[in-house]
Amino acid sequence: MKTKVTLAALLLSLVFAFNACKKEDDGDDDPILTEDETVYQLITTEQLFAYQGDTSVLVPAGNSPHGTFKLLFNQTAWEALGSDGKLPLGDTFPEGSLVLKDVIRSGQTRFYAAMYKQPASANATEGWLWYEANLDGSLLESINTKGAGCIGCHRGNANRDFVNSFDLH
Numbered sequence: 001m002k003t004k005v006t007l008a009a010l011l012l013s014l015v016f017a018f019n020a021c022k023k024e025d026d027g028d029d030d031p032i033l034t035e036d037e038t039v040y041q042l043i044t045t046e047q048l049f050a051y052q053g054d055t056s057v058l059v060p061a062g063n064s065p066h067g068t069f070k071l072l073f074n075q076t077a078w079e080a081l082g083s084d085g086k087l088p089l090g091d092t093f094p095e096g097s098l099v100l101k102d103v104i105r106s107g108q109t110r111f112y113a114a115m116y117k118q119p120a121s122a123n124a125t126e127g128w129l130w131y132e133a134n135l136d137g138s139l140l141e142s143i144n145t146k147g148a149g150c151i152g153c154h155r156g157n158a159n160r161d162f163v164n165s166f167d168l169h
Contacts, residue, residue, distance in 0.1 A: 040137045048072040052085030074098035086166040
C-alpha cells in the first residue's frame, strides 16, 4: 500500500511539474521557424563584420549577378579569415559561418544574398545553404532550392570554399 501511495504522489507531482512548465497560452500561436526564416533572422540580428574592416560598397569584377554590395561576416566566419581579410586558399569556413552580401542599388541595400555553412542540412549544396531575400524577408532564393540559382557560378571557386568575392575584389 505504501508503494502505491508513493507512486501516486510521484505521478501527481510530475503532472503538476509538467503543467507548471507549460507556456501560458496567450491565444497567439507562435509560428514554427522554417530554415529560410532562421537564415533571415541570423542576417538581421547577428553582429556582422565588414570585409577587411571596411564598410565601403564593393564593385564586382566581371559579370556578377549581384552588382555592387557590402560584404559581411558573422563572428564564426570572421575568425576563419586571414590577416588580409580573405579566407586562405584551400581553407574552408567552419560550420555556422555566415557570409552576407548587402546588395546595393541607387545607394541603398535592396536585398540580401547569403551563404550559411551547414553541411548536415538536407538543403545544403557544397556544405552551404544558399539564400536571397528582400529586406522584408520575402524570398528571392529559398534554401530549399539547394543553391540552384547560385552554385553554377560559385562552383568555379572551390579553392576558397565557394566564396567568389575574395578573388573578385
